[in-house]
Amino acid sequence: MHPSRERALLLPPPLRVPLAAAAWCLLLLQADAYFGLTGKEPLTQFPLLGPSTNPTHWKAHLKQCDLLRLSRKQKRLCRREPGLAETLRDAIRLGVVECQYQFRNERWNCSLDGRADLLKRGFKETAFLYAVSSAALTHSLARACSAGRMERCTCDDSPDLENRKAWQWGVCGDNLKYSTRFLKNFLGQKKVGKDLRAKVDIHNTNVGIKAVKNGLKTTCKCHGVSGSCAVRTCWKQLSPFHETGNLLKLRYDGALKVFSATNDAMGHSELASPQHHSHLAKGPPAPRATDLVYIEDSPSFCRPSRYSVGTAGRTCSREANCDSMCCGRGYNIQTRMVTFSCHCQVQWCCYVECQQCMQEEVVYSCKQ
Template sequence: MYLCFKKILTSVFLVFILVPTPHGYFGLTAREALSINELLTAHKDDESSIYNLSKAKVCDTLYLPRQQKKMCRRGKGIAMTLVQALRLASMECAHQFSMERWNCTLAQYRQKLLRKGFKETSFLYAISSAGLVHAFASACSKGSLDRCTCDESKHLENTKAWMWGGCGHNIRFGLKFTRKFLKRARKSGKDIRAKIDEHNSHVGIKVVKDNVKTVCKCHGVSGSCTMKSCWRQLSSFHKIGTILKSKYEHAVKVGAYTNHATEKSRHKRLKGPSVSSEVLSARRGDLLYLDNSPSFCGSGRYSPGTSGRVCDKDNNCEVICCGRGYNVLHKQVQRSCQCQVIWCCKVNCKRCLHEEKIHMCK
């Protein structure tokens, strides 16, 4: 049983490493995407060797700005937790946009995309900062970092919850590290774009913070609750991504104007094609953007387009294929069939051929 479970875990880990990973992006890092593809590809033959790399090697591979690189090299586990945060954010972004025209493709399009204030850029800032908080708060509870441990919030009934098998995620450390890390790459300029980027990063941080829950466990004779231990637990990152995707869909477009009395630049909400004269302060939870997004239909500066994309005939082919239609491909696949349960714990199945239809945009 143990050997089988170990084999399954090893297989899952290998698949996770070898599957092409999207380029990730940490919010306020000189508007550059950070790729871990090179790091993973160089060590795909031995999945354990990635954890044996020196901190300096990992930090250099992430192409961090100087101040962030110093933080990366400081302390045990920080470098690999940054890799985990990057992977977490990039994979969730790809999942949330998998059925849309823009499917979180960055790669060679990243620099041009991130120079614009699109809704997609806003989501990237938010999901990347959320990934940092989530990864570092989790790493503390796993003992991966030497600068923090389990959460010990004073308001909880038992601050030594770990004695009963509970180790809270250290959200306080995750928030502190993320804010400091992003601040290290923040430019001194305070133009409207810089303010919006910073705002969107804070939205991602706030969503993680607002979705922390308290979990309690009772201890006592016959199930009584004579003693109770509690700890704080992060929501799944998939839930965080879903919330941020909803905010993306309801993002607020803003425009810049200059207050001639104070010569300070501010932003105002735009209503459709016309500009509202009323200056509105954006709510803390809104994602903000400046520029209308391109269609992402054809190959261009911001994406490879949707030609050749697989779509769902009953759901999104019309949207993804941009009205061009789709080709239908027939594929033979083997699946388990005619399964029989043999007492007590064995299942015998045959392998049958099935034909699948794949719809691909023209």
């Protein structure tokens, strides 16, 4: 694709504050148009970066930063950080694929259709998008550091672990500390927004970051003769991002509707929710730091609108979700023949030989 065409695909309409976070979130949502994603492909593994002094690598890095739809500050940071552009691309793919997986059986399926209009509103779906985008970026940055794809960071250096011994044994902890510190600067979260929508967006962005932190575990390995633990090394390792996606989907299912309330003791406004039963004697009932929050009730997503294309034609499971997804309109039943590998046998020495079988499959799809 011609570079000018790529740039045209990534130009969104103006968004409200916080600009940096909104620009990144919209970039994540445009990844299908940019990468041609289907939601089924594996994540691309980027090769190790060459020396930053290599003029060819440096020019390629600057070009990638220019092609990404970023705010002015984000683009400046990208150009200063060799390896960041490819890490951003990795994060985009990671977040989009996970979002579409988590909502594959819902009326809203994280489609790109209506994405810009959706981000302008304060729906539950918008809350999830902010959370999953910040989580994907946090995860990808931490992994890029430990994989050697970023020049300004390396393995985790937590003081409670013997990291140098771990490095000697060829293992490298995921650097979540660097990732979260860089991310707050990248998304421009030094100051809390004054209006309700800005507070909500920042809150949901931080929920995504906390979800990644929740999956950080200490992994240990023993080294010694015959499996003895003569030497034991430990390092920090992130859980697979799919586990973070599962956690954020649970947060979405239990999201709280909030409003702005004045805290008399502190003298400023805070998020509050009548759905959250607070046991505190003073102050408004505030959502927890792990709660996704929203300010507007979502549309049904049943019919085509500015936010989605509706559910007509969507495949569903008759036992699980056809009644809900089809919004009471009913569903069509079709049969088709599908081909699959069967009767597989391992052949000497090193390959598997399979036959091709066919079977009839019943497909259910929502009526118009």
